[in-house]
Amino acid sequence: MDLTVNGSAVSLTSDGETPLLTALRDELGLVGTRFGCGQGLCGACFVDVDGTVLPSCQTPVWQVEGRAVTTVEGLSRDGVPHPVQQAILDRQAAQCGFCVSGIVVRAAALLRDEPDADADRVAEALERNLCRCGAQRRIIEAVLAAREPV
Ligand code: FES
Ligand code: FES
Numbered sequence: 001m002d003l004t005v006n007g008s009a010v011s012l013t014s015d016g017e018t019p020l021l022t023a024l025r026d027e028l029g030l031v032g033t034r035f036g037c038g039q040g041l042c043g044a045c046f047v048d049v050d051g052t053v054l055p056s057c058q059t060p061v062w063q064v065e066g067r068a069v070t071t072v073e074g075l076s077r078d079g080v081p082h083p084v085q086q087a088i089l090d091r092q093a094a095q096c097g098f099c100v101s102g103i104v105v106r107a108a109a110l111l112r113d114e115p116d117a118d119a120d121r122v123a124e125a126l127e128r129n130l131c132r133c134g135a136q137r138r139i140i141e142a143v144l145a146a147r148e149p150v
Pocket of ligand 2: 096
């Protein structure tokens with residue numbers, strides 16, 4: 001199964017029905033993408049597939065053959081964090097951090113598509129990303145701060 005992950009061509013040997021989340025973590029060692037609910041409900045496992053954010057726990061690898069997958073690891077450039085990552089760090093917006101990978105992937109896609117997204121739009125976009133620590137408010141503020149040009 002050939003695809004692109006974080007800009008590099010990879011070949012997966014996992015069975016086609018294997019969840020992409022499992023292949024990313026267990027076969028490729030990309031453990032930044034988290035297993036939360038396993039049911040497409042929490043957003044911890046979100047990855048970007050050809051510009052669309054999907055729950056990787058509910059995406060069998062056969063569906064991503066030939067496609068471009070970006071995980072949280074693929075958002076930094078030459079060791080420089082993505083603006084959303086940097087803003088979350090700067091503001092210490094997260095608490096335990098478990099939800100953050102999926103939030104960063106979702107927020108990065110939003111700001112790519114809608115660079116001027118306002119607070120309501122950011123909150124709406126992150127609605128499917130659950131945070132048990134209650135850090136959503138700080139995380140939304142960090143995403144808004146990340147809209148500044150870099
Ligand atoms: S682990 Fe995939 S949505 Fe919760
Ligand atoms: S910071 Fe802990 S779940 Fe969000």
